Amino acid sequence: xxxxxxxxxxxxxxxxxxxxxxxxxxxxxxxxxxxxxxxxxxxxxxxxxxxxxxxxxxxxxxxxxxxxxxxxxxxxxxxxxxxxxxxxxxxxxxxxxxxxxxxxxxxxxxxxxxxxxxxxxxxxxxxxxxxxxxxxxxxxxxxxxxxxxxxxxxxxxxxxxxxxxxxxxxxxxxxxxxxxxxxxxxxxxxxxxxxxxxxxxxxxxxxxxxxxxxxxxxxxxxxxxxxxxxxxxxxxxxxxxxxxxxxxxxxxxxxxxxxxxxxxxxxxxxxxxxxxxxxxxxxxxxxxxxxxxxxxxxxxxxxxxxxxxxxxxxxxxxxxxxxxxxxxxxxxxxxxxxxx
Amino acid sequence: xxxxxxxxxxxxxxxxxxxxxxxxxxxxxxxxxxxxxxxxxxxxxxxxxxxxxxxxxxxxxxxxxxxxxxxxxxxxxxxxxxxxxxxxxxxxxxxxxxxxxxxxxxxxxxxxxxxxxxxxxxxxxxxxxxxxxxxxxxxxxxxxxxxxxxxxxxxxxxxxxxxxxxxxxxxxxxxxxxxxxxxxxxxxxxxxxxxxxxxxxxxxxxxxxxxxxxxxxxxxxxxxxxxxxxxxxxxxxxxxxxxxxxxxxxxxxxxxxxxxxxxxxxxxxxxxxxxxxxxxxxxxxxxxxxxxxxxxxxxxxxxxxxxxxxxxxxxxxxxxxxxxxxxxxxxxxxxxxxxxxxxxxxxx
Numbered sequence: 274x275x276x277x278x279x280x281x282x283x284x285x286x287x288x289x290x291x292x293x294x295x296x297x298x299x300x301x302x303x304x305x306x307x308x309x310x311x312x313x314x315x316x317x318x319x320x321x322x323x324x325x326x327x328x329x330x331x332x333x334x335x336x337x338x339x340x341x342x343x344x345x346x347x348x349x350x351x352x353x354x355x356x357x358x359x360x361x362x363x364x365x366x367x368x369x370x371x372x373x374x375x376x377x378x379x380x381x382x383x384x385x386x387x388x389x390x391x392x393x394x395x396x397x398x399x400x401x402x403x404x405x406x407x408x409x410x411x412x413x414x415x416x417x418x419x420x421x422x423x424x425x426x427x428x429x430x431x432x433x434x435x436x437x438x439x440x441x442x443x444x445x446x447x448x449x450x451x452x453x454x455x456x457x458x459x460x461x462x463x464x465x466x467x468x469x470x471x472x473x474x475x476x477x478x479x480x481x482x483x484x485x486x487x488x489x490x491x492x493x494x495x496x497x498x499x500x501x502x503x504x505x506x507x508x509x510x511x512x513x514x515x516x517x518x519x520x521x522x523x524x525x526x527x528x529x530x531x532x533x534x535x536x537x538x539x540x541x542x543x544x545x546x547x548x549x550x551x552x553x554x555x556x557x558x559x560x561x562x563x564x565x566x567x568x569x570x571x572x573x574x575x576x577x578x579x580x581x582x583x584x585x586x587x588x589x590x591x592x593x594x595x596x597x598x599x600x601x602x603x604x605x606x607x608x609x610x611x612x613x
Numbered sequence: 614x615x616x617x618x619x620x621x622x623x624x625x626x627x628x629x630x631x632x633x634x635x636x637x638x639x640x641x642x643x644x645x646x647x648x649x650x651x652x653x654x655x656x657x658x659x660x661x662x663x664x665x666x667x668x669x670x671x672x673x674x675x676x677x678x679x680x681x682x683x684x685x686x687x688x689x690x691x692x693x694x695x696x697x698x699x700x701x702x703x704x705x706x707x708x709x710x711x712x713x714x715x716x717x718x719x720x721x722x723x724x725x726x727x728x729x730x731x732x733x734x735x736x737x738x739x740x741x742x743x744x745x746x747x748x749x750x751x752x753x754x755x756x757x758x759x760x761x762x763x764x765x766x767x768x769x770x771x772x773x774x775x776x777x778x779x780x781x782x783x784x785x786x787x788x789x790x791x792x793x794x795x796x797x798x799x800x801x802x803x804x805x806x807x808x809x810x811x812x813x814x815x816x817x818x819x820x821x822x823x824x825x826x827x828x829x830x831x832x833x834x835x836x837x838x839x840x841x842x843x844x845x846x847x848x849x850x851x852x853x854x855x856x857x858x859x860x861x862x863x864x865x866x867x868x869x870x871x872x873x874x875x876x877x878x879x880x881x882x883x884x885x886x887x888x889x890x891x892x893x894x895x896x897x898x899x900x901x902x903x904x905x906x907x908x909x910x911x912x913x914x915x916x917x918x919x920x921x922x923x924x925x926x927x928x929x930x931x932x933x934x935x936x937x938x939x940x941x942x943x944x945x946x947x948x949x950x951x952x953x954x955x956x957x958x959x960x961x
Contacts, residue, residue: 466679471886496888537820539849549820
């Protein structure tokens with residue numbers, strides 16, 4: 274992940290578990306997750322609905338609300354401090370300062386009764402000692418930075434007067450106003466049209482290069498992962514089943530779930546004469562995860578051991594895969610379309 | 614862009630260009646925009662604005678575009694779920710526009726629609742067998758025959774006989790889409806409009822439903838209009854693709870030809886923007902500026918010109934028509950075929 278070794282580590286999440294107490298029992302949404310991001314690094318947590326990817330992001334920010342709770346054995350190391358053990362006040366200083374977050378639907382995060390400029394200026398003033406007027410000037414600068422045209426005019430607009438793409442830009446401007454070391458982006462382009470998504474993805478890439486911040490991207494879209502980040506962690510049923518460099522994982526996935534997921538997506542130029550890979554069945558119930566490997570009931574390769582024992586992340590350099598097939602090293606690489 | 618030509622050339626389409634099942638000419642659907650307490654009409658939203666289209670019997674025609682381009686409205690207008698403002702629609706040789714209520718009802722048996730979540734929008738207190746059998750009941754099929762057809766169709770879409778007695782909320786998203794398909798299929802239609810049928814589904818479930826759609830088309834000799842925003846999904850399932858932008862078709866070609874030589878700048882941008890799970894795709898690409906303009910007040914001339922990287926003065930003055938550029942590949946652009954340069958930077 275990092276070119277300079279562990280010294281450049283920014284965030285290290287250890288045994289993160291986030292459970293929800295429900296009337297039907299304990300819902301283990303995130304159930305023992307480990308990952309790390311280097312300073313200036315990029316990691317995507319990818320998964321389908323119910324995999325626990327969004328709860329993972331919220332947990333890092335300690336934004337999980339009741340009935341959810343982060344298990345006491347969890348650690349969220351950020352620059353040497355364990356966010357899992359920080360008091361609310363200390364936490365407030367980290368949040369929105371060193372770590373900023375953007376969401377899928379900016380409308381829910383922007384206040385409809387204040388202008389966009391006022392809100393960005395407010396965010397600026399939280400981190401810098403600036404007067405109201407100077408903060409507003411800084412807001413215009415931030416809006417220019419994220420490519421909002423005629424920012425001087427737009428600064429007086431209310432959120433509903435902006436298009437979806439422009440609102441997402443405004444939210445990025447707000448998030449970046451504190452010059453964060455880590456930006457958590459939870460499905461930042463899912464609600465956008467594909468040509469606007471392309472704008473926002475390019476914008477985030479260029480801003481990252483310019484500002485040197487790390488990005489934790491949460492997404493369901495493997496295409497977005499390939500275009501945005503260097504490292505990926507694939508989540509299934511509350512666990513990370515495979516992680517490592519995107520290039521390696523996409524060309525030679527070691528976990529059968531990753532493999533099936535990649536094969537189930539039609540690529541440009543693929544035609545219906547060749548059926549797509551289908552993963553049989555559905556995601557298991559988070560109130561009652563299956564024993565052993567949680568993917569075993571849907572897996573094409575499962576054998577006795579999969580149901581009996583839960584596979585840990587096994588090292589198959591340069592990636593790690595939680596599959597018993599990887600016990601003796603790498604599996605045979607795939608030969609089909611993704612490698613073409 | 615990676616094109617796998619070995620599989621790209623092999624679709625087993627039975628479509629015959631001489632055999633047109635659905636024909637639209639000069640089709641328009643405008644919506645009045647009303648304001649104030651007297652609901653005075655202040656503007657017109659031109660959702661579909663002059664579309665000529667032939668859908669061949671046995672083919673899947675993909676209709677792709679971004680939100681607000683009018684693709685869903687076009688699908689619904691073709692079925693007269695929405696009344697056209699102007700233009701002609703012919704279905705299997707019958708002038709659909711002239712049909713009265715009774716004639717239309719008889720015709721509906723042959724043309725069905727599946728939505729993104731067809732079942733979610735239906736009465737949650739109805740059992741699956743009643744939801745699926747509703748169309749049969751409307752067409753006066755007696756109960757015994759109805760139940761038989763319902764069970765047969767449920768089985769065909771991969772649902773058990775027990776599911777007939779259950780309620781829609783007891784099913785997952787993928788299963789609900791199967792119920793929606795059964796509901797359309799039970800009438801044994803000739804034509805199905807599939808409006809974003811897999812957009813709400815996780816990718817592993819999406820592939821199940823896409824495979825099923827392909828199987829059903831073969832088995833029941835169906836013709837599809839497949840409406841979606843995802844170019845790779847549309848390209849996978851379609852024999853031909855129509856690209857829509859602000860109420861107009863801007864490009865129309867076979868899927869293979871569209872991907873191999875996209876002629877319209879908008880199609881090129883769509884292809885370039887499509888994120889693909891292929892490592893090393895982190896290159897520069899064509900990034901369009903701005904957003905889609907409002908269909909209430911579309912730009913003059915070519916509607917794409919405000920975002921087009923190669924727009925010229927003529928584009929504001931003369932509206933380009935959908936013209937054939939060989940191999941029945943149509944494009945509506947004065948500079949069709951010009952290769953669009955990649956965008957160096959999105960930052961000012």
